[in-house]
Amino acid sequence: MVNPVHLRTLVEVVRLGSFAAAATRLGYTASAVSQQMSALERDTGVDLFHRSAKSILPTEAAVVMTRHASKVLTDIEALMAAATRTHDVTSQELRLGIFPSLATYVLPKILQKPAWKDLGIDLRVSVAEPSQTIQGLRTGGELDLALVYQVGQSGLAWPHTLNRQWIGDDNFRVVLPAAWGIRTDAKMAADHLSEMPWIVHHPGTSDATVIERLFASCNLHPRVVAYSDDFHASLEMAAAGLGAALVPELALLRRPPGVVVLDVPEIRLARNVFALLFNEKKTARVQLFVDLLAETLSNLGSKGK
Structure with missing residues (x-):
């Protein structure tokens, strides 16, 4: 099952162009971002990045996944909020x-x-x-x-x-x-x-x-x-x-x-x-x-x- 936290991190990595920049934005270490992306690749069975000693480049699959991730994350949060209101009307x-x-x-x-x-x-x-x-x-x-x-x-x-x-x-x-x-x-x-x-x-x-x-x-x-x-x-x-x-x-x-x-x-x-x-x-x-x-x-x- 895909972790929504990893999807949010993927969106920032693709948008900013590096693990380090995404880590700064999200408050993680670059190592933690790298680990999250590796876990996301294992969960989806898809290679998301072309890695080299000097850079990382998103694959076409990563770009496609990123296009849909923001809506998925918003829908998940809306469902969570709806569930919260169902059990707690205050x-x-x-x-x-x-x-x-x-x-x-x-x-x-x-x-x-x-x-x-x-x-x-x-x-x-x-x-x-x-x-x-x-x-x-x-x-x-x-x-x-x-x-x-x-x-x-x-x-x-x-x-x-x-x-x-x-x-x-x-x-x-x-x-x-x-x-x-x-x-x-x-x-x-x-x-x-x-x-x-x-x-x-x-x-x-x-x-x-x-x-x-x-x-x-x-x-x-x-x-x-x-x-x-x-x-x-x-x-x-x-x-x-x-x-x-x-x-x-x-x-x-x-x-x-x-x-x-x-x-x-x-x-x-x-x-x-x-x-x-x-x-x-x-x-x-x-x-x-x-x-x-x-x-x-x-x-x-x-x-x-």
Whole structure:
């Protein structure tokens, strides 16, 4: 019998192109992912990967299986949730910690979906930055589920006893004042933006450190005219012509007129969004809620481009 956990891992391996990348997304080791894929091959009797010393490539069978795996997983989770509601008509309380961008753009969309009303979750919400939210999980009593983000390999840390699930990426984009006369489709290298006025994160934070290193690697040396950790304030100042800014796509959903969103190939950075929870809290209802988050984030992220 095929293990649904192995199917979920297969989807990530094929999507991301390596065992190591899938392991990072799912919170496993690369060895554990390899073992899961070997077990899936034994269970199905099908070779899923062409393996070499330097790479793994999915076979045609793996690609076909992946196309159907997402629907199968969703159906399994829906059945589990239905079974839970059959035996327990009461709702499940879920104490949720969530960071502001997700609370502003993603959570309200979910609460308006018909699928939300069928979940039977009694939600309690706390909006805070990831470091504060994780503290609520560390104390073991304030929160059941935390939605957090990590920029690069920043200093954010959480207890190893928590279950971690990647739910999506919120990519950063370069935003310029429209008054500068640079078109959205302009081909521009990072070093062309050097010495221009910039609105940047306050120094000393983990996010700022990652961005500073990225800029330095691109030979981009900004002339700082403002410090702001509020992306909406950064967007408004950029629209007024004060300077350029690096802003995640979620915040761009409400970008003001007067800004240009630019694609700079060397500047590739994202807020990796994770769901953290205690294993005993991971019911079918909670998993369906997390899946709704991932689906909604993916759909909204494409609109911010």
